[in-house]
Amino acid sequence: MQIITNNAGKELKKHGNNAFPFLVSYERLSGYETGSFLWHWHPEIELTYVKKGEMLYKVNQNTFHLKEGQALFGNANALHAGYMYQNQDCQYIPVTFDPKLIYGFSGSALFQKYTEPILRSFSLSAVLLDFSCDWHQDAVEDIRQMIRLDSLHPPMYEFEIIAHLQHFWKVLCSNTLAQAAAPSVQDEENYRRIRRIMSYIAEHYSEKILLDDIANLIHLSPSECSRLFKKCMNITLFGYIQEYRIEQSLDYLENSSCSITEAGLLSGFSDSNYYTKVFTKIKGCTPRQYRKKQEL
Structure with missing residues (x-):
């Protein structure tokens, strides 16, 4: 298995559907022929939660060491790739979604004030949620809850997923928006x-x-x-x-x-x-x- 991209490196996999552009996947690095997934990008945001093991996650010029229980925010359109750490397998869960689930429409206050500045920021191409800051706990818990809801599909689970998604974004914004330098x-x-x-x-x-x-x-x-x-x-x-x-x-x-x-x-x-x-x-x-x- 390997990620399918076009010649520009854009992933061709559809993340969810037009009715609800949200996808939870269950992956392991050993599932790829190379023990890694290669450089690619997509317009969706990706939250990666490590279920078991460790991995090296590269986003643009940065390399992050993700450990079990930690997560990583990967921004829309960022180039990224993942590799085994010390040749050991890693089980991880990518949560991929269209950012429109957060802001609704491009003219909204949620888009202009809180979403666009982060989406366009190269300095926030990725954020490691490794519990080195107090707010990481809340952010990772939102990711865990979205994974749980997607697996159980309780009545009106979409509302609950969006509630956790927007709470995640509020926590992220509260702690990173000041760093979101406009791209040159x-x-x-x-x-x-x-x-x-x-x-x-x-x-x-x-x-x-x-x-x-x-x-x-x-x-x-x-x-x-x-x-x-x-x-x-x-x-x-x-x-x-x-x-x-x-x-x-x-x-x-x-x-x-x-x-x-x-x-x-x-x-x-x-x-x-x-x-x-x-x-x-x-x-x-x-x-x-x-x-x-x-x-x-």
Whole structure:
């Protein structure tokens, strides 16, 4: 299993339905082929509650260590990915919803005063709810109650979910709204550029990718392009391309009769020895060992 996205990294999964755009999912990192879910984004807000274990949760340039019982607020449109911590599995529950459930309509006071400032703030792309502040307890309890209501579906449960959702937002606003700096034009342009880069890599990962081509795509010099990607994603552009290619190669190793060499070639590695070296560095085992594990 892996998250399905378009070439721009936008997740294609529908979160709830038009009648009630709210979804609770039950996930474990071991359910993904890679033991991780890859970089993606979506216009909905996501509250992630860790039921068992620990995980590393990356949002834009930040990495959060989520532990059992803790939660994380992930803002709308933020790029995010999740990884195992020390190769241990993690069970987690994402609660994903359209922010319209909070504010109703775009001209409302709830939108203009309390929701839009947070939705547009890059400084609040994520908030770790780790009980280091007193208000985290209330926020996490609201998440737990929403999960409970969604599983039981008591009469008029939608009203109760929205009540907890709005209380969660009130608690969040009361404690973070002052930090919600309005995004600069440059911030918005930088993340548009990052998404263009990710889209280009998704389309061309099997080919030779040149830094000059990516830099030209976003109208920056090669050095500026590299600095921008590292600043926004906390990984080098070259490192991201390597990781992306390795993740794509897993499909060839698992679901085809491709040789190891062919799996590397189809994923953008022209040298099989180099493919094995990079694969081992990222995954902790050789491609051949990985394939054997999947066959067990």
